[in-house]
Amino acid sequence: MTFDRRLRRARSGAVGIALATLAGCAPTPPPKPVEAPLNRIYVANESSNTVTVIDGTSFNVVGTIDAKNYSTHDLSLTRDGRLLFATNLASGRVSVIDTVSLETIASIFTGGRCHVVTLTNDNTQAWVANIGEDNISIIDVANLRILGTIPTGKGPTGLTFSRDGAYAYVSNQGDRSVSVIDTSTHRSIKSIPVGPNPHFLVVGPEGRIWGSNTGSDNVYVIDPGSQSIVGTLKVGPAPQQIAFGYKGLAGPNAYITVGGLNKVLVAGGDPANMRVLEEIPVGERPNGIWANPQGTRVFVVHEGSNDLYVVDTGTAQVIAKVNVGRKPIRVVVSR
Amino acid sequence: MRRPLSAALVVVTASTILSVARADRVSSQGVELGAARNAIGTLLIVHPDGIQDRLIGKGLVRLFEEDVVKTDAGSQALIEVGDGVMVALNQNTALKLLSRWEKTKGATRIIRLQEGEVWVKTGSGPKAVEVETPVATAIVKDSELNLKVHPDGQSVLTVVQGSVDFGTAFGICPMRANTVSYGVRGKRCTQAEPTDAKPVLAWSRPLLQ
Numbered sequence: 001m002t003f004d005r006r007l008r009r010a011r012s013g014a015v016g017i018a019l020a021t022l023a024g025c026a027p028t029p030p031p032k033p034v035e036a037p038l039n040r041i042y043v044a045n046e047s048s049n050t051v052t053v054i055d056g057t058s059f060n061v062v063g064t065i066d067a068k069n070y071s072t073h074d075l076s077l078t079r080d081g082r083l084l085f086a087t088n089l090a091s092g093r094v095s096v097i098d099t100v101s102l103e104t105i106a107s108i109f110t111g112g113r114c115h116v117v118t119l120t121n122d123n124t125q126a127w128v129a130n131i132g133e134d135n136i137s138i139i140d141v142a143n144l145r146i147l148g149t150i151p152t153g154k155g156p157t158g159l160t161f162s163r164d165g166a167y168a169y170v171s172n173q174g175d176r177s178v179s180v181i182d183t184s185t186h187r188s189i190k191s192i193p194v195g196p197n198p199h200f201l202v203v204g205p206e207g208r209i210w211g212s213n214t215g216s217d218n219v220y221v222i223d224p225g226s227q228s229i230v231g232t233l234k235v236g237p238a239p240q241q242i243a244f245g246y247k248g249l250a251g252p253n254a255y256i257t258v259g260g261l262n263k264v265l266v267a268g269g270d271p272a273n274m275r276v277l278e279e280i281p282v283g284e285r286p287n288g289i290w291a292n293p294q295g296t297r298v299f300v301v302h303e304g305s306n307d308l309y310v311v312d313t314g315t316a317q318v319i320a321k322v323n324v325g326r327k328p329i330r331v332v333v334s335r
Numbered sequence: 336m337r338r339p340l341s342a343a344l345v346v347v348t349a350s351t352i353l354s355v356a357r358a359d360r361v362s363s364q365g366v367e368l369g370a371a372r373n374a375i376g377t378l379l380i381v382h383p384d385g386i387q388d389r390l391i392g393k394g395l396v397r398l399f400e401e402d403v404v405k406t407d408a409g410s411q412a413l414i415e416v417g418d419g420v421m422v423a424l425n426q427n428t429a430l431k432l433l434s435r436w437e438k439t440k441g442a443t444r445i446i447r448l449q450e451g452e453v454w455v456k457t458g459s460g461p462k463a464v465e466v467e468t469p470v471a472t473a474i475v476k477d478s479e480l481n482l483k484v485h486p487d488g489q490s491v492l493t494v495v496q497g498s499v500d501f502g503t504a505f506g507i508c509p510m511r512a513n514t515v516s517y518g519v520r521g522k523r524c525t526q527a528e529p530t531d532a533k534p535v536l537a538w539s540r541p542l543l544q
Contacts, residue, residue, distance in 0.1 A: 068436075092401075103438070104438075105437065105438040105439070106435065106436060106437040106438065107435065107436040108435050109401070109433045109434075109435065109445070125504065138504050140504075144435065144437065145435075145465060145472055145474075146445075146447075146465075146467050146472060147471075147472060147502065147503065147504040148467075148468075148469060148470045148471060148472070148503055148504050148520070149469050149470070149488075150520075184521070185520075185521035186504065186520050186521040187520065187521060
């Protein structure tokens with residue numbers, strides 16, 4: 001059941017109880033909605049075409065989901081944890097996964113080489129960047145229909161929304177740029193040059209947009225107020241993804257997977273004073289990274305060693321290792 | 336490529352049954368979605384692997400998931416997309432044949448209009464067909480419509496018979512027969528306005544003879 005459908009059901013249930021109470025009848029309790037599982041870790045395995053599901057407390061694998069497509073790459077989870085959207089590069093399709101039944105319940109063609117998927121802040125739409133078609137497809141989360149497309153630069157690879165949802169940021173491999181899209185008009189209002197092979201984008205502390213130039217050795221920070229770069233940091237070859245966490249009192253800090261170093265680098269979150277604070281050795285070719293909601297753990301997946309590390313941010317130590325599928329690219333965690 | 340029409344009907348029927356049987360998993364490039372039936376001039380079919388096929392005049396060319404069909408200047412064509420759905424392509428038109436799979440609903444046929452103009456007529460089958468443009472989507476069931484896409488993506492939908500739900504990312508506009516609505520990037524579709532639909536269809540009539 002989708003977010004909208006559940007909302008409608010909840011509303012109708014409340015009205016029914018009120019009417020029954022007014023009529024003096026004992027109300028029949030509405031069916032209890034199935035809650036999404038909490039504290040789950042999901043890993044997209046590109047060469048296995050699967051999603052590994054891990055319990056966030058025991059770090060045991062609780063299931064492996066067939067994406068029913070090819071080259072499962074990126075993941076985006078609804079805020080309620082009920083639906084998981086997964087891009088499949090080779091299929092050009094998005095798989096929609098029910099996290100309760102742990103199965104793929106829909107497959108939607110968006111466009112050639114669909115790379116990343118990001119839910120809008122209100123979770124009503126899923127935006128999908130199609131590298132092969134230089135555009136974004138918009139999926140209606142309620143009925144899984146395509147609502148339209150938005151042209152981007154060449155080879156869109158990364159996608160995130162500003163905190164207020166007014167802008168979408170799209171990194172373009174072919175143009176070495178980030179497009180700023182006004183979400184009220186679906187038009188690009190600015191193109192920001194960033195560097196070679198820009199890839200991952202994420203919204204960070206104070207609403208700034210962090211991105212990695214995977215074809216180079218640095219990360220950059222965009223201020224959504226000025227729509228310009230306000231900081232860069234050299235981190236090493238092939239920086240991949242970024243998450244934010246705390247080391248005791250310090251933070252939020254940026255945790256950056258650097259594929260060419262087999263390390264996670266920790267950087268201060270202030271773009272005016274960007275420097276590497278800590279280096280954490282991890283597995284072979286780290287790529288995806290995600291922090292728990294408290295920012296005390298980061299989860300790192302390695303496309304070379306096919307596993308996930310759990311890193312305690314307070315001690316910078318790896319406290320657990322979990323085998324996943326082949327070539328894990330992305331990890332997301334439920335709230 | 337031309338084949339006898341009687342043989343074409345057998346192939347289309349058999350392949351439609353086959354595609355329905357296979358659609359309960361996930362669509363793929365091997366799933367047959369319909370057939371090209373008639374072309375004034377040339378209809379170009381481009382398969383996902385880049386291999387091309389052509390229909391000139393009446394005949395049959397089988398169409399598969401993710402095929403792109405195109406007409407150039409001076410050409411028009413008629414294709415059938417399963418369940419009795421007829422689609423006419425005006426000149427300078429390109430569309431992609433797709434489907435969406437859902438566990439609870441099976442496969443939904445999708446016509447992704449990339450450029451140009453189409454006429455679509457659907458039967459009274461149990462399932463709607465979705466016609467996508469760069470900025471809008473029409474949900475079509477037991478209806479007849481004409482849809483034109485301008486180079487900037489603006490989409491003009493004219494409903495001839497039945498009713499259609501036409502929507503952009505900013506809202507849905509229910510439409511009835513003899514109405515027109517416009518879909519523009521970044522805006523809600525315009526409220527359906529009365530129109531005379533017949534002149535809009537004139538270009539497609541020769542294909543149906």
